[in-house]
Amino acid sequence: MSSVTAVPIAPTKRSYLVWIWVGIVVAIAAAVALAWVGTSTQAVRDSLPNDKFLAANKSQANVIETASGLQYEVLKEGTGASPTEGDVALVMYKGTLRDGTQFDASQQPTPLPVAGMIPGFTEALKLMKKGGKYRIWIKPELGYGAEPRKDQQGREVLPANSLLVFEVELFEFMPQAQFMQMMQQQQQMGGGMPGGPPPGAEPPQGR
Template identity: 55%
Template sequence: MSTITAVPLQPTKRSVLVYLWIGILVAVLGAGWLAMRGTEQVVALKGSNAQFLSWNKTRSGVVETASGLQYQVLKPGEGPRPTATDLAGVMYIGKLRDGTVFDASQQPVPFPLSGGAVPGFLEALKLMPKDAKYRFWLKPELAYGSQSPDPTKIPNDSILIFDVDMLGFMPEAVYRQRMMQQQQMQQMPQGGPPAAP
């Protein structure tokens, strides 16, 4: 027969127990926060436009203007920003909340900032200096609202998301003058202006 020798256990210090309970409490609270935050994101992504926009504006780097336009600077540019009298040259990709691309520029596109595009897009372009890249979230009221030009591509009351590169801008009058000069040059006969009689 073997004999078992009992070794007395030393009592655990009170400070160790306090740290242990604090660690457990922090872990439980952290897990609860992560679960709630994850649930909030899922609800926002699958929920209503208002839920999505409310969640989106709390994300790091997202700014909301007074009109409700939300934007994020992906690449800062330099210099002044365009005004309503300018024409901006941009490249862009337009998506829906689910990631579906509904429009994308294949080459630089000139946009007169005095009108001709959805109000939120024009407001967004006026925020961008040259060489900047921004992401914009346009709520329906700043986009097409319930009057989509093509409901099969862009459902009514959709949030539109644009990634935009600002290539540059110039006064619209200067652009129009340059275009007229180019047209005049193209209409001239080959070899230059006609000789004087």
């Protein structure tokens, strides 16, 4: 008759079990506390006036502030030259308020006249390089100021003194004269201008 010899495992002492459970409880409590601190810190920052929010935001890692007060973070560094005010830039973008409410977004790469945007957006485009992606914070003085923005139906799109947050990816840019020539050729061939209304372009309401 054959038999199976099992290697016995020493029983765990009750005191060890207690310490194991204490450790688990402490770890869970610490994780919950960290999540709460992170959430509450963000909530506190979101409730601050614009100037204090920007002062706090500037202290975040990788956030850069320019002389004008524009703040940006490089999410992906591009290469080569940067657009000038005489160029048209081909970008993807998403615009939100400080609380994350989205008010605008491109559905496809959209051509934007660099000089035709709100000041903060223009400045940011001139900092970017082809292939780059930035997150930018535009204070009201570099955006739409104290005037609320409304759409064509009269609905408020942006409250007065809105601080705007954009994620912008730059695909390409070219001189405006070259772009206009391309558009004329497309129109002659039955095409049109790609993309929708640009964010921050003047003077359309709601942008």
